[in-house]
Amino acid sequence: MYYILTMTIFKNKDDLFKKISFLKGVGPKLTKYLKNKRIEKINDLLWHFPYSSTDRSNMTTLDKLEVGKIQTIKVKVLKYNFPRIRNLPNKVMCEDEFGKIDIIFFNSREGYIRSILPINKWVLVSGKINFYKTKYQITNPSYITSIDNMEYVKKNIPKYSLTEGLNEKSYRKIIEKVINNLPNLEEWHDKEILKKFGFKSWNESILKIHNFENTDKINNKYIRRLAFDEILSNLIVLSKNRKKFKESKKESKLFNNSLAKKIIKNLNFNFTENQKQIIKEINEDLRSDKKMFRILQGDVGSGKTIVSFMTIANVLEIGCQSALMAPTAILANQHFNLAKKVFDGTKIRIKLLTGKTEIKLKKEILYDLRNGKIDLLIGTHALFQKKIDFKNLGYIVIDEQHKFGVKQRMSLANKGGKNCDVLLMSATPIPRTMMLTIYGDMDVSRLTEKPKSRLPILTYSKPEKKIDELIDIIKKNLAQNNQVFWVCPLIKDSQILDYSSVKMRFEWLKKKFPNETSILHGELKQNEKDLVLKKFLKKKIKLLVSTTVIEVGIDFPDANLIIIENANKFGLAQLHQLRGRVGRGHKQGKCVLLFKDNLSKNSVQRIKILKESSDGFYIAEEDMKMRGFGDIIGYQQSGEKFFKIANPINHSDLFIYAETYLKQIENKNLDKFDFLVKLHDRAEIIYSKED
Numbered sequence: 004m005y006y007i008l009t010m011t012i013f014k015n016k017d018d019l020f021k022k023i024s025f026l027k028g029v030g031p032k033l034t035k036y037l038k039n040k041r042i043e044k045i046n047d048l049l050w051h052f053p054y055s056s057t058d059r060s061n062m063t064t065l066d067k068l069e070v071g072k073i074q075t076i077k078v079k080v081l082k083y084n085f086p087r088i089r090n091l092p093n094k095v096m097c098e099d100e101f102g103k104i105d106i107i108f109f110n111s112r113e114g115y116i117r118s119i120l121p122i123n124k125w126v127l128v129s130g131k132i133n134f135y136k137t138k139y140q141i142t143n144p145s146y147i148t149s150i151d152n153m154e155y156v157k158k159n160i161p162k163y164s165l166t167e168g169l170n171e172k173s174y175r176k177i178i179e180k181v182i183n184n185l186p187n188l189e190e191w192h193d194k195e196i197l198k199k200f201g202f203k204s205w206n207e208s209i210l211k212i213h214n215f216e217n218t219d220k221i222n223n224k225y226i227r228r229l230a231f232d233e234i235l236s237n238l239i240v241l242s243k244n245r246k247k248f249k250e251s252k253k254e255s256k257l258f259n260n261s262l263a264k265k266i267i268k269n270l271n272f273n274f275t276e277n278q279k280q281i282i283k284e285i286n287e288d289l290r291s292d293k294k295m296f297r298i299l300q301g302d303v304g305s306g307k308t309i310v311s312f313m314t315i316a317n318v319l320e321i322g323c324q325s326a327l328m329a330p331t332a333i334l335a336n337q338h339f340n341l342a343k344k345v346f347d348g349t350k351i352r353i354k355l356l357t358g359k360t361e362i363k364l365k366k367e368i369l370y371d372l373r374n375g376k377i378d379l380l381i382g383t384h385a386l387f388q389k390k391i392d393f394k395n396l397g398y399i400v401i402d403e404q405h406k407f408g409v410k411q412r413m414s415l416a417n418k419g420g421k422n423c424d425v426l427l428m429s430a431t432p433i434p435r436t437m438m439l440t441i442y443g444d445m446d447v448s449r450l451t452e453k454p455k456s457r458l459p460i461l462t463y464s465k466p467e468k469k470i471d472e473l474i475d476i477i478k479k480n481l482a483q484n485n486q487v488f489w490v491c492p493l494i495k496d497s498q499i500l501d502y503s504s505v506k507m508r509f510e511w512l513k514k515k516f517p518n519e520t521s522i523l524h525g526e527l528k529q530n531e532k533d534l535v536l537k538k539f540l541k542k543k544i545k546l547l548v549s550t551t552v553i554e555v556g557i558d559f560p561d562a563n564l565i566i567i568e569n570a571n572k573f574g575l576a577q578l579h580q581l582r583g584r585v586g587r588g589h590k591q592g593k594c595v596l597l598f599k600d601n602l603s604k605n606s607v608q609r610i611k612i613l614k615e616s617s618d619g620f621y622i623a624e625e626d627m628k629m630r631g632f633g634d635i636i637g638y639q640q641s642g643e644k645f646f647k648i649a650n651p652i653n654h655s656d657l658f659i660y661a662e663t664y665l666k667q668i669e670n671k672n673l674d675k676f677d678f679l680v681k682l683h684d685r686a687e688i689i690y691s692k693e694d
Contacts, residue, residue, distance in 0.1 A: 016186045019046045020681065026177060036168035046682055048181050050647045053161030053215050065102035068132045068139050075129040076141075077150065078104065080120045085113050092142075095120050097128070107142040119147045127152065145172065161215040182213050191675050196664070200657075202228040227657060230649040234440065234661040236683040237646075239676050241443030242669045248444065251294045253422045256397065258289075262320040263313050266345050270309070277452035278310055284448055285314045288424060289398070295424035298442055300432065301450035302619035303583025304457055307428045308338060310450065311400045312345050314426070319351055319378050323397025326419075327381045330403045332357040332529075333536050337558055338402070339381045346379075356382035356391075359530075393419075400426045430583075432576065432619035434627045437651055439662050451620060460582055460592040462614045464570070467599050473566060474515055476595070480564045481519065481545050485590065488565040489548045490581055492572050508568065509548040519545035525552055551577065553584055560588035570596035571606035575626035578609075579619050605629060627651060 013019065022044055024034045042048055063074045078097035085093050093116055095106040106128060108116055120126060130144035145160075165174055188205050196202065201224050203211075208225035274282070281299065288295035301307035315325045327342075329335040339355040346353060354368050354377050371377045375394035380386060396419045419425065433441055453459075465472070477487050489512065491505040509522040521544040523535045532552065538544045540559060547553070551573075565585045570578060578596070586592015596610055612625050651658055 013184055013186045016188060016678065019049075019186070020044055023047070026180070029177065032168070033173070036166060039166045040164075040169070045181060046684075048178055049209055049682075051163060051178075052212055052648075053163050055162045055215070065099050065104055065139065067101075068104075070132050070134050070139075073129065073131050073145070075127060076104070077125060077127055079125050080122050082122070083113075083116070085116075097126075102139070104139040104141065106144060106147075107140050109143060111143075125150050161213060178213060182210060185209065188678070191679050196231075199660075200224075200227060200231065202231070205229075205232070226648065227654065230654045231657045231661060232679055233646060233649045233683055234654070234658055235665065236676065236680045237440060238443055238661055238665045239669075239673055239680055241439075242665060243673070244444035245296075246669075248296045249293055251421060252292055253294050253424070255292050256289045256318060256321055256323065256424075258317040258320045260286075260317060260320075262349065262351075263316040265349060266312070266316055269345055269347050272454060272456050274309075275306070275452040275454060277450055278306055281310055281448045281450055282313050284446075285310075285426065286317060288446070289314065289317060294421070295426065295446070296444070297425070297446040297448060298427045298429060299448045299450060300429050302432055302453070303430055303580060304453055304587060305450040306454055307430070307450055308341060308402070309345070311402075311426060311428060312342060315379060315398060315400065316346075318398040318424075321397075323395050323422075324372075324375070324377065324393050325379050325398040325400070326386050326393070326396060327379065327400045328386050328402065329381070329383060331533075332359055332383055333533050333540075334402065335382050342379060342381060351378045352376060353379045353381065356380055356385050358383060358385050359533075360385075396420065396423050398424050398426070400428065402428045403430065430580070432579075432623040434620070434624040434651075437627070437658075440651075440658060449620070451618070453617075456589070458586060458589075458591045459617055460586045460594055462582065462594045462596065464596040464598060464610050464614065467568075467597055470597065473595065473597070476564070477516070477546065477566075481516070484561065485563040486539065486542065486544075486559060486561045487546045488553060488562060488581075488584055489546065490553070490565065490567045491548070491550060492569050505548055505550050512546060512548055516546050521547055523547055523549040523552060525550055551581065553581070558587050559584065561590075562592075563588070563590045564593050564595070566595045566597060568597045569599065570610065571598045571602055575609050575612060575629065576619070576623050578613050579617075579622045582613070583619075 023029055023037050023042060025045065040051065042051060063076055065076065068074060078099050081096045081098055083095055093108040093111060095116060097104055097106055127148050127150055128141060128144050129146040130141040133140045133142060163174055185206055190204065203224060208228040211225040285297065288297060299307055299310065318325050327338055329338055335355060335357055342353050356365065356368055369391060372380060373392045373394055399419050438447060480487055489508060491508050505522065505524050513520045521535055523532060539547050542561060562585045565581060567578060567581055582594040585594065609629065612622065616622055
């Protein structure tokens with residue numbers, strides 16, 4: 004069934020932000036289908052660009068038809084064939100002076116066909132040409148119209164990525180009515196910018212892109228105009244967030260490092276110069292009268308957690324409470340056990356709170372927390388439930404923050420009250436070229452130097468045809484009391500994709516190591532995952548066959564070998580994260596990249612980079628160059644897609660100029676960009692109420 008959209012006139016520009024169901028003809032069913040494409044408001048349609056076009060520009064006579072091509076023909080309707088046998092198609096014979104063709108319809112009513120193809124009338128028909136039983140056919144044509152409408156049918160037709168339930172014709176009726184009735188927006192850019200980049204107006208740019216008039220899609224002037232808008236809107240949001248946060252005054256935390264100096268004695272290693280510098284930066288923020296909102300970006304194994312404990316010590320020293328939040332119970336447990344070692348011999352009271360904490364114990368923790376009998380609380384998201392009250396919370400540390408988007412960051416930053424400083428930590432390296440665009444609302448510290456006690460991980464590559472050689476390598480590692488990871492990209496076997504299944508590989512390895520092998524993947528329930536990881540941590544399991552769920556955060560000090568199957572199917576940054584799961588104790592870690600034959604040049608280059616470098620920030624830069632920003636590890640995990648239009652590789656000059664331009668205008672009135680920010684669905688981040 005096709006939905007017919009009657010003329011919709013936008014009374015004002017704010018109508019663009021109404022729900023998609025505001026449009027006539029868009030009922031509940033179509034609304035549901037559009038939601039599957041993340042189209043919920045009218046302005047969402049604007050950013051769902053066509054990916055190609057169908058050329059209907061060549062009007063073809065019936066003696067020049069080409070099978071398999073979409074062509075437009077002008078024909079005269081001769082006769083109908085409406086069979087009375089169910090499931091047989093309806094057929095309409097047509098002709099021109101050079102030949103005959105059948106127009107075939109499945110699931111179309113007789114009355115409808117008679118109305119669009121009247122006998123003895125000339126019509127325009129557009130569709131894919133087929134050949135069946137010595138005769139040309141068009142089955143379920145894309146367009147049928149009178150010859151008066153020739154110009155419409157003959158033009159290039161944009162093609163959109165759609166989902167089940169949406170067809171091209173119904174979607175185009177919606178998008179065309181919206182695009183052709185857009186309100187004329189007042190320009191928000193200065194003439195200088197328009198002239199510098201040759202930008203056209205916003206309205207013209209949207210129209211041209213949706214009409215697919217320029218095939219140089221990524222770099223045409225219309226795309227570049229909208230890409231610059233998107234980059235700038237993102238930077239404005241981060242700038243306003245930053246200003247809003249920095250205006251928040253707090254009581255300075257005046258400490259003398261006495262507790263920090265005491266706990267250093269519990270550590271059996273020396274801090275790197277990089278760690279010392281970052282501890283100094285955080286301490287200066289804590290002593291300031293402005294709230295700290297800082298992100299600590301640390302490469303795999305760089306020692307972020309111990310840095311956070313040293314700064315937590317300074318906050319505890321002056322009688323304020325601190326909280327450390329981790330994304331999973333097992334990671335929270337890991338931090339809790341480390342904290343007990345670090346603060347051993349002090350009077351610091353530390354508790355652990357997760358979703359698995361027993362009700363009786365949880366009540367005791369909540370009571371002690373309110374009454375100031377707990378100094379440091381470590382846990383999962385449970386820490387920020389409404390019923391959890393701190394007596395005097397002065398510092399929040401949030402680990403693996405890449406799971407949070409900009410809006411969530413603001414929410415978390417507001418949780419602790421006006422005197423609470425916030426430190427976010429991430430083991431996901433972001434390329435330097437993207438730092439301001441992603442973390443422009445925060446101060447950034449980068450921990451790149453690895454502790455000297457940690458040996459570099461040796462990385463090897465091996466073709467899959469030599470997979471049997473790995474069995475001896477695994478046996479040798481298990482004999483040395485090492486644990487082993489074997490990582491596969493998919494859970495189940497796939498007939499379409501030539502990947503190895505984690506379940507298939509588990510069965511294969513279990514036969515060779517029957518009492519030492521277990522499996523971990525995303526289909527397991529969280530408690531099942533935690534149980535497997537706990538057994539692995541306690542060495543009740545020696546060989547763990549897993550998907551990428553093991554890639555972030557957890558320390559397994561005796562895991563010293565990781566085998567990554569189909570390594571060419573992973574991104575560089577993700578391979579680096581996976582590699583970082585081993586060699587976290589005192590032994591040498593080893594990583595084997597298992598690949599299939601006939602690798603592409605790109606895959607060979609990725610493996611070469613990984614074997615030659617252990618610098619996560621360099622690897623992230625190279626990953627972005629090779630695969631684009633959308634595939635960087637952590638980018639999509641945040642649940643918030645930063646860019647729908649802009650591309651950091653193709654539009655690098657626009658990113659640089661937008662950052663420069665923002666610095667020129669951010670201390671001026673940015674209100675003229677409010678509508679732009681709203682167009683890109685970021686207004687609610689700035690204006691959301693504080694928790």
